[in-house]
Each structure stands twice: as C-alpha cells, then as structure tokens.
Amino acid sequence: MKLIKYLLVFAAGIIIFTSCSDDNDDFSINTAAGVGVSVENSEMTVNEMKGIFKVPLVVTGNPNGYVKVKVKVVGTDDPSQDQAIADNNFYVTSETINIPADEKTASVEIRTQYLETRDPDLYFRVVIESAEGATIEPLNACTIAITDRYSSPIYSLSGPWQLTLDDYWGATTVTPKSNLDVINDETGECEFVDFAPALSSGMNLPVILRPGEEGKPYNMSIPLGKVLVEGANFNGLGVCDVMLITMDGKTRGELVGEWNADYSEVTFNETLVLGIMSEGSWTGYVYGIFVKMTFKPLL
Structure with a gap:
C-alpha cells in the first residue's frame, strides 16, 4: 500500500471566501433606441x-x-x-x-x-x-x-441528513445536520453542504442520485475526481487542490452506497480519500481518509 502522508497544517485557511460589490461609479441608464x-x-x-x-x-x-x-x-x-x-x-x-x-x-x-x-x-x-x-x-x-x-423522488431525499464518518485512524465524527441540496434534478447531481465541519468548514460533498427499483429510494453514489477545495495554500506544497480519490489514487468512477433493509440509511464501505493534488497529480498527501460513511435522512 502506498505510504499515506497526512498534512495537518496549512499556510493559509483551506478555504478563502471573497466578496465583491457592484461598482456603480459609471452607472448611467441606456439612452439608445430599440432596446x-x-x-x-x-x-x-x-x-x-x-x-x-x-x-x-x-x-x-x-x-x-x-x-x-x-x-x-x-x-x-x-x-x-x-x-x-x-x-x-x-x-x-x-x-x-x-x-x-x-x-x-x-x-x-x-x-x-x-x-x-x-x-x-x-x-x-x-x-x-x-x-x-x-x-x-x-x-x-x-x-x-x-x-x-x-x-419528485429526488427531492423527497433532499433536506437535512446526519452523516457519520469513520476515518482511517479509527476516529468517528458525526455531522448532526448536513443539508442535501439538489443541484440538477435531471442529472441527479446533488451535494451535502458542509459535510465535515470537524475536518474543515465549507466543504461540500458531491453525490449522484439515480432511480432505483420501482417503489424504492434513489441510489446514491459519490463521483471520484471532483474537487472539493480549489487553490488552497499548503505548507511545503504550495497551492494545491483537494480532490475525491481512492487509496490508490484513482480519480475516475464512483463509490456506490447501499441502503439498509428498511431504507433508513445509506452506507459507503469503500474508502474515500481527500487527496491533495498538485497540477492534477496526487502529491501523496491527504486531507482526510474515510473508510466508512453512513448517511441518514432526517426527514
């Protein structure tokens, strides 16, 4: 197994939010005809x-x-x-x-x-x-x-969920409430908002919902290769991204969740790595590793 290097310290915060405002110094109403x-x-x-x-x-x-x-x-x-x-x-x-x-x-x-x-x-x-x-x-x-x-079946799953995250080092953290937002109801693209605040606030976890068997909830998967954080400054590495990958650095495909018998929670048993990437390549460092994740809808 490839040696996993866990990076604890950042030179700057992992996510930097910027704000902007309209500059109305040159605000003038249109005078041209035909508009x-x-x-x-x-x-x-x-x-x-x-x-x-x-x-x-x-x-x-x-x-x-x-x-x-x-x-x-x-x-x-x-x-x-x-x-x-x-x-x-x-x-x-x-x-x-x-x-x-x-x-x-x-x-x-x-x-x-x-x-x-x-x-x-x-x-x-x-x-x-x-x-x-x-x-x-x-x-x-x-x-x-x-x-x-x-x-709509896909929206019936949106709203607050409880996320239980078991990491590579044996610790379990619980996110009591993470909203599942539907991004595109046609493609099934969704995301858990602020899914791991104990690790870092502001990171959203992308998931895909697809129709399952008739009368049953949508199936849920996690797409690999998605960037959770872009352009963060890491000590010793410089500016890098945080991407969803596997333990062997795979960036394509999906991790598939499984519903339990009464369809009250979804479990992912495949390991998900939050890899630190430089120019699209894995540095070998990680920001987090989850060996098991259980997601439970609260509505």
Whole structure:
C-alpha cells in the first residue's frame, strides 16, 4: 500500500471566501433606441425543496448604458390555482435588477421555503412592472408553479441528513445536520453542504442520485475526481487542490452506497480519500481518509 502522508497544517485557511460589490461609479441608464426587456419563459415549475432558483430576463437591442428593471410578484388570475404567499412559500432576493450594457441576460433570484406540510401546487407570477432604459416587451410575466416535495423522488431525499464518518485512524465524527441540496434534478447531481465541519468548514460533498427499483429510494453514489477545495495554500506544497480519490489514487468512477433493509440509511464501505493534488497529480498527501460513511435522512 502506498505510504499515506497526512498534512495537518496549512499556510493559509483551506478555504478563502471573497466578496465583491457592484461598482456603480459609471452607472448611467441606456439612452439608445430599440432596446427591450422581457422574461425568457412564460412558465416555470420548481419543487418546494429547490431553494434558490432564477427567473431569466432577456434584453434585446444594443443598449449604451444600464437597463433598470423593477419586478413585482402577484397572484395568478386562475381561481382553480392555489396561490403561493410571498415571504412564506417563497422569498424574492431583490425586485430591482440593474443590467449592464454588455449583458443580454439577467435574472430575478427567488428562494423557495419548505414548510413540512404536504401541499397542492402553489402558483404566483413574476411581472416586469417598469423598465428604465428599455421598453417592456409583450412577454412580461412568468407564472411559477411550486410543487410539493414528494411530487419528485429526488427531492423527497433532499433536506437535512446526519452523516457519520469513520476515518482511517479509527476516529468517528458525526455531522448532526448536513443539508442535501439538489443541484440538477435531471442529472441527479446533488451535494451535502458542509459535510465535515470537524475536518474543515465549507466543504461540500458531491453525490449522484439515480432511480432505483420501482417503489424504492434513489441510489446514491459519490463521483471520484471532483474537487472539493480549489487553490488552497499548503505548507511545503504550495497551492494545491483537494480532490475525491481512492487509496490508490484513482480519480475516475464512483463509490456506490447501499441502503439498509428498511431504507433508513445509506452506507459507503469503500474508502474515500481527500487527496491533495498538485497540477492534477496526487502529491501523496491527504486531507482526510474515510473508510466508512453512513448517511441518514432526517426527514
């Protein structure tokens, strides 16, 4: 077996978060003619467990300055549709969107809220109320349907999980609550958010959910070769990445989890290595090794 070298010390924190803000020193509204703004889609459907999603806006023409769009959320006109309630079923990050001259698309950011009750589909509309520097095109509103969590098998597994991690050195750590977020419901790409805070905060563990046998939960696997941390500065090694690999340095394929008999938890019995990589190659150092992992959904 290859000698495992465990690196304990970092020259800088493993993950560095940076923030940015818009520089509005040159903020000026478009004055060019022939510029319009619309929504991209007239309808959208999202699951209540989706979390943050975006309603796209589209700018046409050739603006020479910003297009300032103000949107509002309203109910639908269909009496047969149950209405979603703002700041209860969903939250809008901002109702004012400033679109730079060199951008043709923007979006209204919305976050769904899970209320732990089985609900019918809930509806609301995002409407372009006003636009400075552009005319409002006929396609000015998007009707959004929020479906119940259990309407989709993949979203029925999203939410809080308890993660038990057994490491190479015989220690067991428990993450009491790590949210499983669905990244792409078509491909099954998901991630456990902050899956090992005892090791390092801010690392998300990617997993893939795929349909299993009829009437049974989705199968879960961990894709190898995914980078958990990019561009961290390690003592003696310089700037490296942390990647999911196997004990022999394999970076392709997947580790497959197994449900227990009553489908209350998933266990991974294959060893997962958090390898420290330099220019795509394993340095032989690791940031962590888990010989067994057990994941238990809490909802």
